[in-house]
Amino acid sequence: MKKKTVTQKQFSADHIRYLKKLRGRTAVVWTLGLGILAAALLLWQILADTGAIDVFIGSSPKRIAATIVDLVRNDNLFYHIGITLYETIVGFLIAVALGTLIALLLWWSEIARRVCEPYLIVLNALPKIALGPIIIVWCGSGSKSIILMAVLIGIIVTVINMLNGFLAADKDKILLLRSMGATKFQILRKLVLPGSVKTFIGTLKIDVGMAWIGSVMGEYMTSKAGIGYLIVYGGQVFKLDLVMAATAVLCVLATMMYLGVALLEKLLVKNRS
Amino acid sequence: MRETLLELKDVALTYQTKTDEIQAVKNLSFSLKxxxxxxxxxxxxxxxxxxxxxxxxxxxxxxxxxxxxxxxxHFGYMLQKDQLFPWRTIEKNIFLPLEIMKKFDKAHIAYAEELLKKYGLYEFRKNYPSELSGGMRQRAALIRTLSFNPxxxxxxxxxxxxxxxxxxxxxxxxxxxxxxxxxxxxxxxxxxxxxxxxxxxxxxxxxxxxxxxxxxxxxxxxxxxxxxREREDFHKWFELLxxxxxx
The missing domain is CATH 3.40.50.300 (P-loop containing nucleotide triphosphate hydrolases)
Structure with missing residues (x-):
């Protein structure tokens, strides 16, 4: 049995060796991971310097770094980051909230579930980008359309995932609650919702990615600012330095948002084995 | 003479499925004192x-x-697996029927805690089910079943x-x-x-x-x-059954 309070224990020499081995392995993984990145950047730079790569098409780490610095100084990079972050986060939140709510309603009513199923299948299969022209005509060019695109891409996955999570609630536990005279609402509150935390976190992780796809794709369609705009603009004027610099910024932003969700998971999933 | 608590008389149950009608129970009668x-x-x-x-x-x-x-x-239902909710502590699991039945008051909580003490789970009340052995979990499940005094x-x-x-x-x-x-x-x-x-x-x-x-x-x-199990007639019963x- 596990005790909660960990008493200070005298470890044996074997155990200390074991811990050292574990730490050693982690160090190897990190060194290799970062090493590959550094080596790739270095190789890229060397190939660019020697002329093996045409920097006009292939850019180089140095040029990308310089472009980022230049963007910060002259083009207000943080303004573009702000726009894209705003669109992504709002799209993400709406997709998660609305998607979960719809999943709840579908969990509640079997009829609604059966009625909606074919619609969900079609909407899930449909490439949402195909709706681009319609969205622009209806919502105009700008943030509204971009957010709508992010919502559309995220919401269907959210509904399907969360609904499956809700429906997976243990049948025997439902039976137990019913034997206590529980109402459907009580079953929802005491079992289905707390039992779906893991599914919810999983869905959030997927939705972070979906929201980025939505916002960047939305900016490709119609925008005057944002990271996606910088990428498209860079492509149009053949400034690959700009395209790659903006992509690098995007990598950092998306990772940070994912880490945020991972942090939330740590806070929520304590003791839920 | 002990009082009869429950009586089933000629109980029958027929399930309906798409392809069939299944008679699961028929003419079932017995009583519990x-x-x-x-x-x-x-x-x-x-x-x-x-x-x-x-x-x-x-x-x-x-x-x-x-x-x-x-x-x-009230019926206390206990199933094959303990069905303790993994995200609730033992204590919270045992209070679950009280919450469902809106009996979450001092008297009932005190009774449930009394059961925990009596049957040796009080010191584990803040632990999660995963931290208990199978036998203890089943005991916790029983105490949950008893907590509302069915x-x-x-x-x-x-x-x-x-x-x-x-x-x-x-x-x-x-x-x-x-x-x-x-x-x-x-x-x-x-x-x-x-x-x-x-x-x-x-x-x-x-x-x-x-x-x-x-x-x-x-x-x-x-x-x-x-x-x-050690009594002489145990085997005789076993063979008969x-x-x-x-x-």
């Missing part, structure tokens, strides 16, 4: 669990009546998920607690020795559609389940 421990055994798939669902009111019989002496008596306990193979060693001791443990609290019990099991070791009365069911085939009063003279089950 106060303080009595009944085991129901039968060939697998004969609908033992269905009977408990009918008694607990989770299903309505197609025909017949199920009469409960105390008007709307009149009748319905046990659906509550030991079959445990390994043999644990099973014998938990069986003993649960029996003692049930007798201490003076509960009337219906146990559904496929384990003949378990039935002999725990019950006052054994009901043998037929194949589907299930109905009562035999009823046996088991003389036990206050022995614990483990003691009961085995024969009746396989007829």
């Amino acid at each position: 106060e303080g009595e421990f009944i085991s129901v055994i039968g060939p697998s798939g004969c609908g033992k669990t269905t009977i408990l669902s009918l008694i607990a009111g989770l299903m309505r019989p197609t025909r017949g009546t199920i009469k409960v002496a105390k008007g709307n008596a 009149d009748i306990l319905l046990l659906d193979e509550p030991f079959s998920a445990l390994d043999y060693q644990t099973r014998l001791s938990v069986c003993n443990d649960v029996y003692r607690i049930i007798k201490d609290e003076g509960k009337s019990t219906i146990l559904v099991t496929h384990d003949i020795s378990e039935a002999i070791s725990m019950s006052d009365t054994i009901i043998v069911l037929s194949k589907r559609p299930c109905t009562v085939k035999y009823v046996h009063e088991i003389p036990r003279g206050g022995d614990s389940p483990l003691k009961r 085995w024969k009746e089950l396989n007829e």
Whole structure:
């Protein structure tokens, strides 16, 4: 049995060796991971310097770094980051909230579930980008359309995932609650919702990615600012330095948002084995 | 004369499925007296669990009546696995029926805590189920079942998920607690020795559609389940029941 309070224990020499081995392995993984990145950047730079790569098409780490610095100084990079972050986060939140709510309603009513199923299948299969022209005509060019695109891409996955999570609630536990005279609402509150935390976190992780796809794709369609705009603009004027610099910024932003969700998971999933 | 708590009379249940109409139970009649421990055994798939669902009111019989002496008596339902909620501490798990039944008040909480103390789980009340052994979890499940002071306990193979060693001791443990609290019990099991070791009365069911085939009063003279297994007549009962089950 596990005790909660960990008493200070005298470890044996074997155990200390074991811990050292574990730490050693982690160090190897990190060194290799970062090493590959550094080596790739270095190789890229060397190939660019020697002329093996045409920097006009292939850019180089140095040029990308310089472009980022230049963007910060002259083009207000943080303004573009702000726009894209705003669109992504709002799209993400709406997709998660609305998607979960719809999943709840579908969990509640079997009829609604059966009625909606074919619609969900079609909407899930449909490439949402195909709706681009319609969205622009209806919502105009700008943030509204971009957010709508992010919502559309995220919401269907959210509904399907969360609904499956809700429906997976243990049948025997439902039976137990019913034997206590529980109402459907009580079953929802005491079992289905707390039992779906893991599914919810999983869905959030997927939705972070979906929201980025939505916002960047939305900016490709119609925008005057944002990271996606910088990428498209860079492509149009053949400034690959700009395209790659903006992509690098995007990598950092998306990772940070994912880490945020991972942090939330740590806070929520304590003791839920 | 002990009072009759529960009476089933000519109960029948027919399931409807798309392709078929299945008669699961027919002409089922028996009664449970106060303080009595009944085991129901039968060939697998004969609908033992269905009977408990009918008694607990989770299903309505197609025909017949199920009469409960105390008007709307409460049933404590215990299942094969402990079904403790992993995200709740032991204490919170045991309070669950109180929350559901809107009995989450001082008197009921005190009673539940009393049970925790009495049966050795009080110091683990802040632990999560995953931190307890299988036997202790099953005991916690029983205390959860008792926490709202039900009149009748319905046990659906509550030991079959445990390994043999644990099973014998938990069986003993649960029996003692049930007798201490003076509960009337219906146990559904496929384990003949378990039935002999725990019950006052054994009901043998037929194949589907299930109905009562035999009823046996088991003389036990206050022995614990483990003691009961050592008695001379244990094997005699076992053979008889085995024969009746396989007829």
